[in-house]
Amino acid sequence: MKISDIRIEYSLQSLDENEVMAYPLDQFKTWFDEALKARVMEANAMTLSTVRNDGLPNARIVLLKGVDQGFIFFTNYSSAKGRELNDHSYAALTFFWPELERQVRVIGKVSKITSVESDEYFLSRPFSSQIGALASPQSSPIPNRQFIEDQENKLREELDQNSIKRPENWGGYRLIPSEVEFWQGRPSRLHDRILYTKETTGNWKIQRLAP
Known part of the structure; x- marks a missing residue:
């Protein structure tokens, strides 16, 4: 089969602009709960897209770790995405839940x-994940796999769960949305797309977009 021949007809559900919630994060939480109930694999996996200093886009999968007034995720501040977010503070997230034929942008x-929030989450992680955050100079070139394994083993010998602390170059980010689009797959590629746009008044404008 050729790649161009791959085609799936979407027909599970629909999405109407007159039925969605007034606040996009409430709509997201509803859809996320439905994704969990549907046992979507890695429902909290999202594509984080940032901008490099040369103007090129850069994207990778990260894990959503909380939703309040925004979307929370964690990483090494010295990583490529950390440096890019330091230089260009706007970013995009994309969720895809194929089991529900849904996408959120x-x-x-x-x-x-805050450092308090980052500390709280870091200390809640498994010890192996804490060691991993300390051992990895994320996004930096390393000579081989053995280098990172040696770093991990050294830290395991030096630290335990009672003595380990969050490194200063690791912590969380919160993306406060200005636009949120909900996409529901429909037959004949005539998908439902509902866009929330935050206005200067603080209210959210809701529009249907052509598929």
């Missing part, structure tokens, strides 16, 4: 969460 401004 988010655009907004990103800022670091």
Whole structure:
């Protein structure tokens, strides 16, 4: 089969602009709960898209770790995405839940969460994940796999769960949305697309987009 011949007809559900919630994060939480109930694999996996200093886009999968007034995720501040967010504070998130034939796209401004929030989450992680955050100079070139394994083993010998602390170059970010689009697959590629746009008044404008 040729790649161009791959085609799936979407027909599970519909999405109406007159039925969605007034606030996009409430709509997102509803859809996310439905994704969890549907046992979507890695429902909290999202594509984080940032902008490099040369103007090129850069994207990777990260994990959503909380939703309040924005979308929360964690990483190494010295990583490629951390450096890019430091230089260009706007980013985009994309969720895809194929089991529900749904996609959510988010655009907004990103800022670091408080050190208290980052500490709390870091200390809640498994010890192996804590060691991993300390051992990895994320996004930096390393000579081989053995280098990172040696770093991990050294830290395991030096630290335990009672002595480990969050490294200063690791923590959380919160993306505050200015645009959120909900996409529901429909037959004949005539998909439902509902866009929320935040207005200067603070209210959210809701529009249907052509598929």
